[in-house]
Amino acid sequence: MLVLDIISSILLIAGVFFGFSGAVGLFKFPDFFTRVHAASITDSIAAILIIGGLLLQTSFDLNTAKLLFILAFLMITSPTASHALAKSARHGGLLTLAEVKEKQQEQTH
Amino acid sequence: MTEMYAAICIAILLVMAIALARACYSPTVYDRILGVNMFGTKTVLFIAVTGYLMGRPEFLDIAIVYALINFIGMVAVLRFFEYTAPVE
Numbered sequence A: 001m002l003v004l005d006i007i008s009s010i011l012l013i014a015g016v017f018f019g020f021s022g023a024v025g026l027f028k029f030p031d032f033f034t035r036v037h038a039a040s041i042t043d044s045i046a047a048i049l050i051i052g053g054l055l056l057q058t059s060f061d062l063n064t065a066k067l068l069f070i071l072a073f074l075m076i077t078s079p080t081a082s083h084a085l086a087k088s089a090r091h092g093g094l095l096t097l098a099e100v101k102e103k104q105q106e107q108t109h
Numbered sequence B: 001m002t003e004m005y006a007a008i009c010i011a012i013l014l015v016m017a018i019a020l021a022r023a024c025y026s027p028t029v030y031d032r033i034l035g036v037n038m039f040g041t042k043t044v045l046f047i048a049v050t051g052y053l054m055g056r057p058e059f060l061d062i063a064i065v066y067a068l069i070n071f072i073g074m075v076a077v078l079r080f081f082e083y084t085a086p087v088e
Helices: A002-028 A032-055 A062-091 A097-108 B002-024 B029-053 B059-081
Strands: none
Touching: A002 A062, A002 B002, A002 B029, A032 A062, A032 B029, A062 B059, A097 B002, A097 B029, B029 B059
């Protein structure tokens, strides 16, 4: 039981670390699309690690099934939401950092 | 193990606060939606960990419902903003 607790703690701490780095990346990256990249990847890995850490604490009952369902649902919806967000921003006319610089150069010439 | 859960809960709350700050102060409307999305995902994880902290894993049902509502809300808002959002 003790070994399981230790492994579970390591997984939970790693998950929170990735979540925190994603939240910092939300402020630190220069461009909207790079920020989507940071948030999307760290969201997925944090969900896997934290739910995995909780899974080790269950005794293979209904809670295991619930946690697996949450994990499967997050695995499907998190990338879908990121894709929808990037597509929506693109259709809304948002430009990447390189495109903005290109536009400024064209205007100065 | 209880202290571990408490520490994880506080850390996830900190991450949620940062995401909420991004949702409040951001250059474009899409950045706000990104912050809200991250807030929602972290809320699901927070509810799950809180259930184990209090010794009541029935909280997982609430986490499932929150995950479903979060996704539906995200897609609805994005459909609304897809062609109409002003870009500064």
